[in-house]
Amino acid sequence: MEFKDYYQVLGVAKTATTEEIKKSYRKLARKLHPDVSKEPDAEQRMQEVNEAKAVLLDPEKRLAYDQLAQQYRSGQDFQPPPDWDSGFEYSGRGFEEADLGEFSDFFANLFGQGSRPGRGSRRYQMRGEDRHAKITIGLEDAFHGASRTITLQVPQMDAQGRVSSLEHTLNVRIPKGVKAGQHIRLSGQGSPGIGGGPSGDLYLEIHFASDSRYRVEDRDVYQKVPVTPWEAALGASIETPTPSGLVKLKVPAGSQSGRRLRLKGRGIPGQEPGDLYIELEVVLPPANTDKARELYKTMADELAFNPRQSRGG
Template sequence: MEYKDYYHTLGVARTASDDEIKKAYRKLVRKYHPDVSKEADADARTKELNEAYGVLGDAEKRAAYDSLGSGQYRAGQEFHPPPEWGGGSAEDFFADLFAQFGNQRGGQRGGRHGFRMRGEDIHAVIEISLYDAYHGAQREISLGRQRNLKVTIPRGVTAGQHLRLNGQGQPGTNGAEAGDLYLEIAFQADERYRIEGRDVYEKVLIAPWAAALGGEREVVTPSGRVTVTVPPGSQAGRKLRLKGRGIPAAAAAGAAGDLYLILEISVPPANTPARRALYEQMQSEFGG
């Protein structure tokens, strides 16, 4: 029979490390897995990959395989088992090598073409609005190949948090369980807000007279409208703290963050004679 070059099957050199062999196998088995591949020979290629990794992924069987001639055989070349093997057929020799491999890390015994390996996890980033973090949301994401998935964004999530969706990663091989999907939370850019953990900083524009005289002001926040009191003589950059009005606590534990309103002075333009006269009067009164 023809010699089976398992190194050639996995696309690695004979000197490849165990880690390089594992990475090559996982990359190719994902590419040719019948559930995701469009290749006509996907099933046959998957069986070849499983067989190759079943030997090269095991130290003892790899050593036995390497002893066949340390590279003197090439793929497709007529092969004869070494005399010390006992005189069986070449087909039996390769079948024996493969059938003997047992549990591998991440895989399970499964017969000649039954090597089972859990699917790879998928990591992705999902952008949400600050409003979503306050109230929760439903989102639909695309995972490719016309596969859409509805995702529940729980109330109280924070930037950098990961949502784990069991079984939504890459499919496993030969009936093994699929990997998981990990979605990292990121907030959409919004110049109105700055977020630090669960604390939220919101810019609030006020007129010069409101800053000088103080008084009540209605402000729209991510949790709804609130009425705040601006102290007289407030300067630009002053922070008004609204305790507990930051990102809500997650369902598990913890406390809600705080909302800080950062005052910014909005100066109306002197674009009419009357307004200009008012500014000139102020200049005369306050100097400068």
């Protein structure tokens, strides 16, 4: 999938106002109309123009897209980075699949159903709209609970149609046992009501920060723990930090890298807590001194061990 420069598609500057974007869109729509254009790719180009308009005339989509576009150029190989849309408030629901059929995979991956900024249609109502945002927390917060100050970017449009962002700072209590994908509801923190009606709510969707030590599946947590060759070969009692704190565990004699030890109920807390799976990783000490090299040579001479030899041979 290639990155699309929507400003380039419409032929406008990145600082273009709403009126400038609309003007360029109307000009291109007349030029590419099937009754007028003789260009063989007119239909495809018109689709791209419609897609660019859908993003750049929506303050929520445009604000998030502008931040993402700082890192890419048109035509560059592209996959949406994890949590690219974290920290943005957005309103409404999502595009239906039928709507997405007119747009590219690039658009669908960023703004389709299940994406964040610029979700779908809005309806007139007295109560303010609910708003949504994705936030990223550390796994430890799910084990212990926490209070966090978060700052969200809220799109604003000035009288000239220029999009900017307003910071929305909140103190949020992260409940113990929260899972990835779960929503925290902040009552009254959504859009203001219409005609004196109550404000909507703000829903925060929880995601865990990327951490090479852990892999999370629902409430189960998988953690790699390094051990020495002698701990693995002879067995040992060791201590290791985990998201829930320091734990003691027994390494069975004869363990190999990849061996999995299950600590029942030590995963993410809940009515039915998950399990913590310790995956052992045997780490060799470096042979960077004469003494270390001598020890390795003694092992090579006396153990006569060949891991490539067939066990049955």
